[in-house]
Amino acid sequence: MSALTDASLQKPVTELKGVGAALAAKLDKLGISSIEDLLFHLPARYQDRTRVTPIGAIRRGDEVVVVGQVMLADVVKGQRRALIVRLQDGTGSISLRFFHFNAAQQNQFKNGLWVRCYGEARPGANGLELYHPEYRIVKPDQPLTVEDYLTPVYPLAEGLTQNRMRQLIDLALAQLKNTTVTDWLPSALFPHLPSLKDSLLLLHQPPPDAPVYELQEYKHPSQHRLIMEELIAQQLSLLKLRQQHQAHLAPIFQVSGSLQQQLLDQLPFPLTGAQGRVISEIQRDMALAKPMLRLVQGDVGAGKTLVAAVAALTAIEAGYQVAVMAPTEILAEQHFNNFTQWLTPLGLETAWLAGKLKGKARQKQLDQIANGAAMVVGTHALFQEQVQFQRLGLAIIDEQHRFGVHQRLSLREKGRMGDQYPHQLIMTATPIPRTLAMSAYADLDTSIIDELPPGRTPIETVALADSRRDEVIQRIAHACQQGKQAYWVCTLIEDSETLQCQAAETTFADLQLRLKELQIGLVHGRMKPKEKADIMAQFKANKLQLLVATTVIEVGVDVPNATMMVIENPERLGLSQLHQLRGRVGRGAQQSYCVLLYHTPLSRNGKARISVMRETQDGFCIAEKDLELRGPGEVLGTKQTGLAQMKIADLVRDQYLLEMVNQAANKLIQHYPEHLEPIVERWLGGAEQYAQV
Template identity: 55%
Template sequence: MSGIVTQSLESLRGVGPKMAERLQRYGISNVEDLLFHLPLRYQDRTQVTPIGALQDGAEVVIEGDVALVSVSGGGRRRSLIVKLQDGTGTATLRFFHFSQAQKNALQQGDRLRCFGTVRRGAQQAEMIHPEYRRSIHISDNEESLTPIYPSTEGVSQGQWRKLSDQALSVLAKHPPEELLPVRENDYGLSSALRFLHRPPPEADQQALRDGRHPAQLRLALEELTAHQLSMREMRARSRERAAPVLRDSKALSQHFLKALPFEPTAAQLRVMEEITADLATEKPMLRLVQGDVGSGKTVVAAAAALIAIASGYQVAVMAPTELLAEQHRRNFAGWFSPLNISQMWLAGSVKGQKREQALAAIESGEASLVIGTHALFQDGVEFAHLGLVIVDEQHRFGVHQRLALSEKTGGAWRAHQLIMTATPIPRTLSMVAYADLDCSIIDELPPGRQPVGTVLIDNQRRQEIIERVAIACREGRQVYWVCTLIEDSDTLQAQAAESSFAELAEALDGIAVAMVHGRMKAKEKDAVMSAFKAGHYQLLVATTVIEVGVDVPNATLMIIENPERLGLAQLHQLRGRVGRGSAASHCVLLYQSPLGQQSRARLQVMRESNDGFYIAEEDLRQRGPGEVLGTRQTGLMEFRVARLPEHEHLLEEVQEIAEALQQEHPQWVQALIRRWAGDRQAFANV
């Protein structure tokens, strides 16, 4: 590896201990890291615009002679005014924050070159706090587009440019090692870096904005390859230790399936076969099961759990909320009670003696099946012989959390992992965020399930909707009314659950109305949900806490207020709470006018489709990977150059390159991961 990798930042002018500490916050610890800190966007300062041709809102360079320097106003409202003329017109430069030294340095007759955003002033074009410098040569144009770097307090754009200038000088003498196979007619690493730090004036600026310039694609390919290799390494580490071989010798899972009051779908049976094959080997299973809302993932998980229990091992089922974990507990208890399987519950709300009893049963092995929340992987929870970990709604947890749970085996082996999600993950994201997992898809709904009809209705027709709710309730159906806030807010135009509850309870005389939201205690929340499921309430006013885990077949109507505030995947999850029986079901998206064009287009996707995978793809296209995966996963997706879904066409090639590097150039793998992930690869070391 060449010297650029290890060259210290403090070898650069302007970098002392304090600046080095600030750069470290960006993951920059040497000169090569600095070269891979790439601009977010560019400004075109290569052409001077005549003052007479200035347009409101444009970012431009102007040049002219100082005609007047004066101070306007008094006290805190003082501003420095500079009049600049170039023969085609006059522009005003206005500085609200200035020093006496700055004022004295500006003299009538000085020639200035300025860059800033034009705004229409009272009499002539103005620039507020433009960047400026004295201009000696009229033809003194910038040689490249001006880069704007990702930055926060402590490092100015001017400092970034000076630092990157020096880094580019080092690059010319010590180019970084090429770690990808060289391809014909492609940018080399050094030329791509040089281009992106200082694009020439004639560069295709639209291509740069869209992320499709060949130089960007060259670096995106390398970054995605580094990420792919990092995920593969994590998978390899997860498989360093053997897992127990699990076979259903007692045929428990077959008894379970035969006792079900319905026939599993072909898709469920196919996924069960894939899981059964995984569990029968010493390689720890790492399988993601995706299935749309209501596709029957829990039945698949139960069959897997029985194989582990029949083999003499414990099973841990972890869900992100007590509400969802409680639903799993009820389902598993109903299915497993005839099989005489000991079940234990562990969540944050389990305290004192009950917690001690639960921990003792888990540690002794008395509890074959343990269901709970994140409390399962905390210190103090020890399993006697954990063989299978089932994680529901994986995107709500970090990767390290499921790995931490799979370590609590009680022996030298590693537990098999079955990951489930009802939030369909676009294939693009699966190939990147879940590259350490095998993927199974339950792509079939149980027979009799009808698609939910979805309509968009303006909130001005609210009274009509309330009347429709009354009709549904009086016909014996149940209804959800979903709000996006708990309390009223002056800053957000959204009806809160509390005010909607009061309004609906008053308007719907004789109809039992309940409310549930995330700030209620778990026991209160569970009591309300259980009562709603039992039919004691006809209308449930709720926040998005009902997104997962509630199965009420009699609920056939859902109203979602302010749906424009939620992502498509979340809306689809909410909508999946209705249509769980055989009756026709509907979802009303009650939006607030005026609705922007982009929001309307998003909501139209919900109206037109019930396909969770299509909706997830649209969510990715419109909102990006961080929003689709959830905050706990975004650390995996903070790319410097690569963008999804714009660069998804590179992913097939990325997999081929990663495979070739592992086979033919294993010595490059760690260097490539270090170059792009730096300290962020620590998650893979769990």
């Protein structure tokens, strides 16, 4: 993992006895290639096999070692054929139940023999049972051997067993015991925590008196020691990116603001105080000679796009181009329409580029971009090789977590002019919990638009079982007959876009039959961009009263007359996505409704999500809950690499440590600069997601 720790631990796992190419390949799937990697492959939990429990003292759910004498062994035929072995030890009796067994195994259990076994006690037909316990036959006069340590249970890959993993880690621990390990986290920073070497030894081999509860809850000092170091490594890697970024040059934008004023004069409403504050923060950044890297967070409908437009005009007035990149074609189209509407009256040209634009139409847009179109809007097609900007001064990335960090950086590279880089503005309507932002976006400055435009009426959210679907359809008919419009959203089915689109088509056909008096449209991910755009335009113009859609309408669609949103199977979506969808209604002053049409029975998580949606419309509160329920990998998107695959730290569980982590990272930077690279290398190694930017 690192050439900066003891050399013997850097040796490949194939140096260990019994590890050949086939086993090394299985270990590689777990990210284990060196002896040090094995040491940092930490137990997920522990079993206590250090003492024998009298059978009479066992309670339901206990994981126990028992020693008993075989009373009977018989094959029973119920719903599943099973081998039942009854044991007694003088304090009580218990059954062992095996569903997978052979004749030789059955014949092993002769009456009167003694058996030592380990398993979890569950209620059965005749009292407590151990299902498929680990066992061995023992002699009555044989001393009762138990384990010297709590037994670790490790994460595994296919083809690996717990016993094999324990054997390998025991070999690695033998090397660790004879090695001096450099502590890159100075003891002066955390004098109350054990050393790295002591922590690793204890976590792989906890003594019998180790507090199991503390270990299971990740509250043991040895775990804290490793959690702190891993979080610090994560933080340092992001701060390194920030440092590298700030070492670059950027164009200085100091302008009169005349274009900005022209735009504001044509708007039918004033900016909110929060929009004004965030615009000032952005313009202050862009007046400096180092590249801006600012994240703008704002709840659904807070007016982020207008803030982005004002920022864009600052760059355009200075004689530069602006690129806006969105994750989906539907959102990119919405931005293109908004920017065209705002910039055309100012005499400014907006170019458009998406992956599905082909032939002459595509070439025309490429020429416009190369010839200096002031504003360029598109999807990830913007950083394809053929795209050449004339003078890119500002890159605006919407919904950053849908892109990988490297995609954002490759757009920055496209705009490089000599030693100058474009400024970057990153927007998200998915509020990121503060704790997560501290770790996931430590390389960014953050602005929050925490004020909604006046005149918005809160959305009323109701949850109904899908057995009441008929009532919901009648409610939609009534609303649409009064001149309102509605969405009906069909959610993801088993992660299959094809099945999702089929579900939307089936729902569309059903609603057409049942609501013959309404004009109904359909939008899903497999339609051509032009088809989608046409349907959306008709819906926006009120030529369609009801729009059946998949989650493609999650962001970017703004139809103030739409006052009702039905979300089918909301239990399949994360909270932030539900909040995004709900934000498509309530865009005007009319009372709006969101109906969560769920399928019973609901899981505990499903109930929790629906409950949160009914209780609050605060995006930041919803984001915190979403993080709790789904974890950082899901909330940020899987492409935000590194955060979801930590070895021991967990951003949700360990968020209370993040302030301390930030302080420690800054102290390391100030007082121990030579320790930074080894710490990052030890924990992130070749996977350091920002190392090459």
